Amino acid sequence: MAQLTMVKAINLALAEAMRGDERVLVLGQDVGVDEGVFRITEGLLREFGPNRCIDTPLAEAAIVGAGIGLAITGFLPVCEMQFDGFSFQAFHQVENHMRRFRNRTRGRYTCPMVLRMPYGGGIRAVEHHSEAPEATYAHLSGLHVVLPSGPRNARALLRTAIFSPDPVVYFEPKALYRAFREEVPDEPETLPVGKGVVARPGKDVTIISYGATLRAALEAAEELHDDHEIEAEVLDLLWVSPLDSELISQSVRKTGRAVVAHEAPRHCGVGAEIIARIVEDSLMYLEAPIRRVTGFDTIIPYFSNERAYLPDAGRVVQAALETVNF
C-alpha cells in the first residue's frame, strides 16, 4: 500500500498497463522527454522507450487519428490531449471515426483506445485550460466517458479504460491532481464500466456528483451533518456514459430528494440527463423539486473570477437545504 496523489496514481496505472501488455502505447505532446506538463507520464519514456512513449508533433487530430489507426492494427493506444480546451481540435476524429468504427464495420474493426485529458477549472490557468466538456463527449454513442474523483479510483478506472474493448474518454480532474493523497493497493485494480458508487451513505437527500465536484459534494454533506442534522447520501457516478441509472434510482427512491452537482454548464449538461431519468423512472418518489448546482451557461471566466463560477460546498448545501425544506 502506498499513499499516492492522483498524478502518481495515473502514472502508476499507465506504467502497470505498459509493463503487462506490449500493445499499450502512450502518445501525445510532451509525454516523453518532458514527462507530461503535469508529470503524468514520468518515467515512461525511460522504461518503455520512444516506440511506446511517443512525443508527437503538435496536432491533436493527428494524435487521435494515429491512435485510431494503431488501435485498428492491434495496439492499445492511450492518447493525451494536453488540455481539455484543445481536445476540440481532435473532435472530428473522435466523432467521425473513433466512436464509429465498431458500428459502421459491424465489428470488423474496433477502436479500443483511451483519450485522456485534464479537465476543469480551479488551477488558475490561462484560457482554454479550464473546460469541462464531458457532456459533449457523453452525447456521442460509441464512447464511454469516465471521470475519476480520487487517486485510487483514478488508477483503477484508467486500467479499466485501457483494456476496454471500446474507446474511452478519460477526464482527469486537474484540480485534484495533487489535492490529496490516498491509499492505493499494491495490486492493480479495475472497476466495472458504467457503475458508480455511494461515496457517503445517507437518508435525507441524494447529492449526485462526479469528478472534481465530488469534493464539494462531500464537504457539503459534512456541513449538512454538522450544522443541519441532515444526512446526505453522496453518489460518485464515475462514469457519465454509460450512466448508472440504477444507483441513482435506488438512492433517490430512498431519500425522495436530489441535488445534482457538476462544474460543466447547466444547459444540456449531464445533470439534465440525470434529472430526466429520475423523472422518467422515479417521479412518484420525489418529495421536492430537484436542484442543480453547476457551472453557468457562460464561458468559464478567466481565473480571477473562476471561483465564482465553480460549484463549491456552500452552493451544494444551499441547494440541499432548499430541497429538504421544500
Place this chain on the structure above:
Amino acid sequence: MPREPLKIPFRVDGLSILNLNGEVDQALEPALPSNDLRRLYRTMLASRRFDERCLQLQRQGRLGTYGPSKGQEAASLGAAYVLQARDWMCPSFRETAGMLWRGWPMSQIMHYWAGCELGNIAPEHVNDLPICVPIASQCQYGMGIAWGCKLKGEGAVCLTFCGDGATSEGDFHEAMNFAGVFNLPLIMLVQNNHWAISIPRERQTISQTIAQKAIAYGVPGLQVDGNDLLAVIVGVREAVERARTGGGPTLIEAVTYRLGVHTTADDPKKYRTDEQVKEWEARDPLPRLRRYLIEKGLLDDKAEQEFEQSIAAELEQAASEYQQVKRDPAEFFDYMYACQTPELQREQTELRAYLQSQAEPEPADKPVRQPRPGPQASGHVSGDGNHAPKGDGRLAGGQRLVESRCNLRQSIL
C-alpha cells in the same frame, strides 16, 4: 550573414507512360504479366459498368445518392494493383475500381450506397478500411495504420486516397507531417480530379502542383498521369517498395478528372463547361488501356464481348443480392459497444415493441430469403475484428459472441 538561396535539394517528377492514343513509352513500360493486364482491363471496365448500373438503380429509387468514379478508375485500380493482400487500403469514396480489384464484392459496395452498413465490412482476405466520407479524415487513421505496420515490423504498408479538395484540410497536412516525422510506410495518393463539387482545383491551392507539397514535409513527391494505368502502377510501386523497406512515406498526385457528377444530387452544368468535360473525355483511361491491350494482342472484340457479358451477369447478381437482404430494423443497436449498455438495451426493446405494434401480419406465401452467410448477413452481433479473441466464432453471430466479447473483457481485466 548574407542573403542567399537555401540549398533545399528536391525534385518532383511527372510520370506518363501511356499517351492519349494508348501508345506506350517503351523505356518506361512496366513488365506486367499478360493475365494481369487483362484482369486490370476487365476490372476497369467492371467499375465503369458498375457506375452505370448504380446510376440506373439510383434513378429507379433502389439506391440512395451515388458518387460515380467515372474517369478516375485508373488511379485507384493501379494503386490497388501494387498492394499485397496484407497491406492496408483506406479509400475515400471514388475508389470503386481499386476496391473491386481488392476483392470487394459488387453487392457489398452497392449495400453502402443503398444505405446499409453491411457495405462497410471489408472482405476477410484484405486489410481494407471502408469508404470514408468526411474529407481527408481517412488520411489520419491511415497514418496511424501505417504506424502500426511499422511497429509490427512485418513489412506491410498503408495506402490512403483523398481528393484535391482534401489537400486543403488540416487532416491532410497533419497526416503527411506525422508520416514524415515518424518515417511511416504510408502512401498518400491524391486523386486530383479537378473538382470538389463546384470548387475547382485552382480554388484549393495556388501551388503549381499538389505533388510539390511533399517538399514541405521532406518526403518524396511524384505526379503521375492518373488516367494512365501504367504510370499509376509504376509510381505507386516505387513508393510502396520504398515504404516496405523502411524508406518512409510518399505523396503521389494522380492527375485525373471526374467525368461524371459529384453525386447523383449534383448538376455539374452549373459550374463547369461541356468543353472542359469533352477535353477530358479524350483522356479517358478506359479506351487508352483498351488500345494498349489491343496493340499488345491481349484483347480483341471477342474477349471484350465476353468481359461485357460476364460483367453484366455479375452486376445483375449483385443488384439482386443487395436488394434481397432482409434486415432486422433494430439491429443497429448491437454494434455500439462490445457489451451493450443497459440504456441501449432499453431503447432497443422500446423500438422493437413499437415496431411490433405497428407491424402488419405478413402474407403466408411471402418467400423468406435466407441472408448470405458471414458477418454481412443480418447477424445481430459482430466480433472484435482487430482484437478478436482466438476461436470466438466471429462468423457465427448470435448471443455467444456477445458473451465471448464480454468475457474477453473480463479476462483481460
